[in-house]
């Protein structure tokens with residue numbers, strides 16, 4: 003697609019984000035070891051099962067841009083931050099994916115961090131993936147954990163592709179439905195990979211609706227400048243542990259913690275994800291699998307800026323209502 007703005011998502015800051023440094027690597031290894039230790043303690047799996055009883059399948063509507071046709075009713079299941087391996091095994095994943103399949107999705111999208119602390123944890127997905135049968139296929143992007151806990155991401159990628167999950171790291175694909183089409187694309191992880199939005203959008207037709215997968219929500223800074231209809235992200239776990247409505251540990255430089263955000267007519271939804279990191283605890287951040295239903299455009303849709311136009315800074319990062327708590331219409 004022409005007109006990709008040269009704007010680049012700024013790198014998140016802090017010891018839990020940004021580029022891989024010796025300090026960050028040591029911290030991550032320490033957390034990983036702690037996770038594996040907790041995984042063996044009695045009570046951890048019980049705690050995690052209690053978390054999963056609160057899993058929400060959040061129904062979301064996505065009205066498309068004016069002029070979009072034929073996609074009405076397309077259903078997308080968005081699974082992110084599974085963090086398999088600690089607290090979640092093959093049987094848990096199988097039951098989880100059976101519930102996803104019961105929602106009859108047309109597409110199943112994985113938003114990264116499938117594994118937690120070991121490269122081989124991706125092998126846990128072999129049997130569970132067999133219960134998913136979306137008619138237009140399964141797609142995935144890598145998250146920071148998928149990159150971090152292995153010498154490279156080769157095994158992760160090869161395994162998923164062998165299981166029928168297409169990896170969209172800086173790539174896109176056209177999904178045809180009901181006489182219309184959608185450009186489904188994904189970028190590599192912002193902190194551990196090399197996201198390239200221009201490559202992800204290469205092949206998109208002019209004014210074709212687009213849905214972008216990016217594990218890290220802060221990539222919305224870049225995506226909102228190029229007229230994508232929706233970015234789906236995870237990474238934050240909705241805060242995972244929130245005390246008094248505030249998460250002590252932040253994973254988004256822009257405050258994209260959970261729910262809907264809008265900029266330049268483009269939408270971002272940050273899912274709370276499925277699993278946990280470090281502690282088998284979630285407080286005020288129930289796990290979530292959003293089920294997005296695409297809708298034909300409403301007649302009074304707000305005008306959009308031209309493709310590639312710069313986004314005024316003031317339009318960015320205005321958090322919208324958390325739709326899981328307030329099932330209001332989309333912004």
Ligand SMILES: [Fe+2]
Pocket residue numbers: 115145146147217236237238
């Ligand atoms: Fe992540």
